[in-house]
Amino acid sequence: MLKDTTTGFxxxxxxxxxxxxxxxxxxxxxxxxxxxxxxxxxWYKGSLDLHKDIGMLLLLALIIRIGWRFANTTPxxxxxxxxxxxxxxVMHFGLYAVMLILMLSGFLISTADGRAIAVFEWVNxxxxxxxxxxxxxxxxxxxxVLAWLLIAMTAIHALAAVKHQLINKDNGxxxxxxxx
Amino acid sequence: MKKLLLATTLTAVALLSSAANAAxxxxxxKGAHAFINFKIKHLGYSWLTGRFNDFDGxxxxxxxxxxDSKVNVTIQTASIDSNHAERDKHLKGDDFLDVAKxxxxxxxxxxxxxxxxxxxxxxGTFNLHGVTKTISFPVTKVGEGNDPWGGYRAGFSGTTSxxxxxxxxxxxxxxxxTHVELELYLEGIRQ
Numbered sequence: 001m002l003k004d005t006t007t008g009f010x011x012x013x014x015x016x017x018x019x020x021x022x023x024x025x026x027x028x029x030x031x032x033x034x035x036x037x038x039x040x041x042x043w044y045k046g047s048l049d050l051h052k053d054i055g056m057l058l059l060l061a062l063i064i065r066i067g068w069r070f071a072n073t074t075p076x077x078x079x080x081x082x083x084x085x086x087x088x089x090v091m092h093f094g095l096y097a098v099m100l101i102l103m104l105s106g107f108l109i110s111t112a113d114g115r116a117i118a119v120f121e122w123v124n125x126x127x128x129x130x131x132x133x134x135x136x137x138x139x140x141x142x143x144x145v146l147a148w149l150l151i152a153m154t155a156i157h158a159l160a161a162v163k164h165q166l167i168n169k170d171n172g173x174x175x176x177x178x179x180x
Numbered sequence: 181m182k183k184l185l186l187a188t189t190l191t192a193v194a195l196l197s198s199a200a201n202a203a204x205x206x207x208x209x210k211g212a213h214a215f216i217n218f219k220i221k222h223l224g225y226s227w228l229t230g231r232f233n234d235f236d237g238x239x240x241x242x243x244x245x246x247x248d249s250k251v252n253v254t255i256q257t258a259s260i261d262s263n264h265a266e267r268d269k270h271l272k273g274d275d276f277l278d279v280a281k282x283x284x285x286x287x288x289x290x291x292x293x294x295x296x297x298x299x300x301x302x303x304g305t306f307n308l309h310g311v312t313k314t315i316s317f318p319v320t321k322v323g324e325g326n327d328p329w330g331g332y333r334a335g336f337s338g339t340t341s342x343x344x345x346x347x348x349x350x351x352x353x354x355x356x357x358t359h360v361e362l363e364l365y366l367e368g369i370r371q
Contacts, residue, residue, distance in 0.1 A: 039353055048266070112265035134258060136265040137272060 001179070004072040008175050011073070016065045018175055019156070023058050027051060028151055052110055056119045059103040065156070066096060078170050088160070095153055102146040108139035205334060205368025207237045210333070213367035214336070216255060217295045219225060224356025230262030236286075239368055241334055243324070246294040251302065253366070255285040290314070296355050302338060309347045319364075327369075335367040 003010040034047035046098045111127030112135035164172020207214045219229040237253035258279040272279045289304035303316040317340035324334035
């Protein structure tokens, strides 16, 4: 089953979910690591290029994912008290919003001087036609804060899924995993 | 009584004329006829150049009393521009200028020694990255005179070399890149 239904997620949603999850964790680690590299480290340049390449692919994946979510029925809420369902909704919306702003802020750092981002030396993502003063610094601050926020939110999101799976036993985690 | 009046008048005239002679100039940052550029070796293979876009200052200069010349310049460190946002972000961060902590760099002259009609050695205190040092470097008057719009201008150039480690900037850019050359081109409009 490719599409989402009222009873569960389809393959496309599941694949994008985990692809993005692993990529985001990877980029978080890479980001923390690369800013500590110094000028004469062999990967000083390459690490940043890879971070930008994957980041731009993530942005594309996120756009596809949001589009796919609107194009589909959303699976029914898991059973539980009203406040939990509301908290889940807020969290999911928050994750989308933080991911989007995080990726856009990264894009705005590297394109602050009008340079394009050459994704894997293959596709140029052009800069916006305008920029603001000290854009690379402002976008940089936002990028760093939101990266930590996203990881914190993801941890809560994952804990909630595990809680649904193990305590509520309503397949909260399994419904986003491999179907038998 | 007449003598006293005469003496007072003479003193006043003398004071007035000396005030008029002490030519004070504001650096023409509004019209961008002043530049603070820098260059540093990249790996020892080439030069990387950039500039500070935001600074201000003034100087006093009188060709007849060149040794009384004074200059004060304040640079907004966050305005560093090497034509590459990612690099500028790095330069503004705590590996280099740490502009959040040290938003300005200042130069205040303490002396000027003319070596000939149009050049001399300028000495002063330079504050960068929270470190203040006394530096001396040669400066040259490029020219002075009336401009076509009713003002009077004078322009100077000067170059100095700074060892980054002297100012607590110790990020390793390689053995060929320990010093940065500062180039100043300052045009002032007489007040």
